[in-house]
Amino acid sequence: MKKLSQERAPIYEALERFRKMRVVPFDVPGHKRGRGNPELTALLGENCVQMDVNSMKPLDNLCHPISVIRDAEKLAAEAFHAAHAFLMVGGTTSAVQSMVLSVVKRGEKIILPRNVHRSVMGALVLCGAIPIYVNPACDEKLGIPLGMSVSDVKKAIEKHPDAKAVLVNNPTYYGICSDLRSIVKLAHENNMLCLADEAHGTHFYFGENLPVSAMDAGADMAAVSMHKSGGSLTQSSLLLAGPAMTEGHVRQIINLTQTTSGSYLLLSSLDISRRNLALRGKESFAKVIDLAEYARTEINAIGGYYAFSKELINGDSIYDFDVTKLSVNTLDIGLAGIEVYDLLRDEYDIQIEFGDLGNILAYISIGDRIREIERLVSALYEIRRRFSKSKSNLMSHEYIDPQVAVSPQEAFYADKESLPIRETEGRVCSEFVMCYPPGIPILAPGEKITKEILDYIEYAKEKGCSMTGPENPDIERLNVLKGV
Amino acid sequence: MDFWFSEKHTPNVKISIRIDRQLYSGKSEFQRIDVFDSPEFGRFLTLDGYMMLTEKDEFIYHEMITHVPMAVHPNVKKVLVIGAGDGGVIRELTKYHDIEQIDMVEIDPLVVEVCKKYLPQTACRFDDERVNIYYEDGLRFVRFHENEYDLIIVDSTDPFGPGEGLFTREFYGNCFNALKEDGIMVNQHESPFYDEDANACQRAHKRIVESFPISRVYQAHIPTYPSGHWLFGFASKKYHPLKDLNEVRWNMRGLSCNYYTTTLHKGAFYLPAYVEELLQDVE
Secondary structure (H helix, E strand, C coil): CCCCCCCCCHHHHHHHHHHHHCCCCCCCCCCCCCCCCHHHHHHHCHHHHHCCCCCEHHHECCCCCCCHHHHHHHHHHHHCCCCEEEEECCHHHHHHHHHHHHHCCCCCEEEEECCCCHHHHHHHHHHCCEEEEECCCEECCCCEECCCCHHHHHHHHHHCCCCCEEEEECCCCCCEECCHHHHHHHHHHCCCEEEEEECCCHHHHCCCCCCCCCCCCCCCEEEECCCCCCCCCCCCEEEEECCCCCHHHHHHHHHHHCCCCCCHHHHHHHHHHHHHHHHHHHHHHHHHHHHHHHHHHHHHHHCCCEECCHHHCCCCCCCEECCCEEEEECHHHCCCHHHHHHHHHHHHCCCCCEECCCEEEEECCCCCCHHHHHHHHHHHHHHHHHHCCCCCCCCCCCCCCCCECCCHHHHHHCCEEEEEHHHCCCCEECCCEEEECCCEEEECCCEECCHHHHHHHHHHHHCCCEEECCCCCCCCEEEEECCC | CCCEEEEEEECCEEEEEECCEEEEEEECCCCEEEEEEECCCEEEEEECCEEEEECCCHHHHHHHHHHHHHHHCCCCCEEEEEECCCCHHHHHHCCCCCCCEEEEECCCHHHHHHHHHHCCCCCCCCCCCCEEEECCCHHHHHHCCCCCEEEEEEECCCCCCCCHHHHCHHHHHHHHHHEEEEEEEEEECCCCCCHHHHHHHHHHHHHHHHHCCEEEEEEEECCCCCCCEEEEEEEECCCCCCCCCCHHHHHHCCCCCCCCCHHHHHHHCCCCHHHHHHHHCCC
């Protein structure tokens, strides 16, 4: 065997060897290298369906890796400066949930910022842990939630010394980072673990002049969306663990919910992407940064738009900024971000990552070229010319302080009743209300419903944000706890 | 020796031209550039393997994209040409002595360099003192100009590859903005015949209709382009391509053309029924 090094891609290599063996399949999947489903083969291509194979000795097994998957995980751990890396095929949602489930159980406390992804809330429903929210600061002008200030984390730790862990977004959807090194230190001094949701931070491990990565900051676990900035297939992800975590324990937790038929398309895409990042990530992300910087300069020159960047840094709630993120505030042209998002898609055939009330985010990645950036900039220029309005009636405040009445798990499983939304004021909500994207909860199970929240839901609906979560899809009604 | 250049017009249709020799092959930041000599079509230029022009039939394209708007607009002083690195449009424009300024924006300097060297038939008037060449993305260039040009000629490649940005709503919108209040934009409009080209043609038309009050399409017969049936777009803020055609004025200029006549001008706007339908679907 050749020595394991970052030039290798053990899963991909094993698939290649396996293909050449021309093994006769009397196992699943039933399409048998695509022969049983010619239409699917025509759509995806023969290479693709031939790689869609079952776990077997030459290809290892994701639930209990001992050969090529283990090797791929070792290489991933090395590339990401982690003690262990776990290949995940259920999206970063499953990586985040396995991470939370690995460190807290029923009744235990976890400190986290309110602008956590819905997957974290889902994990709390699953395990019964109690969330202790740290309110992220909010930028009033931009209307976006920021990072956690270290002093707020400290206060939460002092108030809840029995908490087991602190979770940090590194970065937020908008590219904003908290002071992760200080928070890790603070958590460790208080015998707490520190977890990082790095769904938007894969590139931190490879690019230069980017915020610190969770593993380098000393965090104990991190969920990394390889399929976002890393370039692997959608739904593939990585869970990283530091030296304080027991590999076997984390593996057991992962195996509670992860499929026993891990897709080799996803696994090999992780393998190949890790190799690519390890070998060429530095140059690739330098290019991404150049593109994003160019776009920011051009967009800011249009007037009316504000493509924000490192000038926001304040040493605390905005400790650092991920310059690959192209976030643009649209309020000064009199349009909500979500309106610009819709115009870009409907009028200009440009799909961006999200629009919220005041901002849009265009995702710039290793797949972008200058000519697409020119299209985006030109379209924004056109939108201002054709659609801009005087700045008015735009609600810029997006963050509402949650009031946790009971644990998410208790609320989720409690007896409940459905009420017209306007009659729910003062009651305890038993479901999620999410404004999506970016998928940050407005309400989570166990939280008290206030008038401010109801007004906000109505407004966001009016502005065309996609609201998800409740059983009632139009959010005309909400489920609340009976007798509470 | 049997030496042929072939281009796929669809996955199932291929046209081949016998080659005498290949004069140039190179790769720029944007595309592969080749020049060949052929017994039938003379010298010809391809970009990424797609036929751009041949010495034998380029006159059709260049005359039709230039003289149609010039016979309609009464007073063209300032022209913007996007693409056109082969110089054919510039050659036709410089025939008009009352034009004062011609700005040409070509993304790929190597195309101009290669054409100057190998295609003097078209690349013959770049040194006219009215011509300014800018090497940048046309989409970016127009963004910085407002109420400035009388005529914009979009001599783009196909909407797949580096020319893609020149078939977009944002581009046409920015062109509208760069034109004076009576300005005209003419663009290379693809072919209505094969499905994929027809689709591109329809999409381009839709976006132009959305951006300009007057938007008409005219045709020409170009043997080396897919199907040979080619369209041009005539988009305008004020002038109608037929009602505002001034035949006497144009004919008094005494320009010599091999394809364009003011009679043909009128006929070119009368389109086959299926093309009318294709365009009306998105109007």
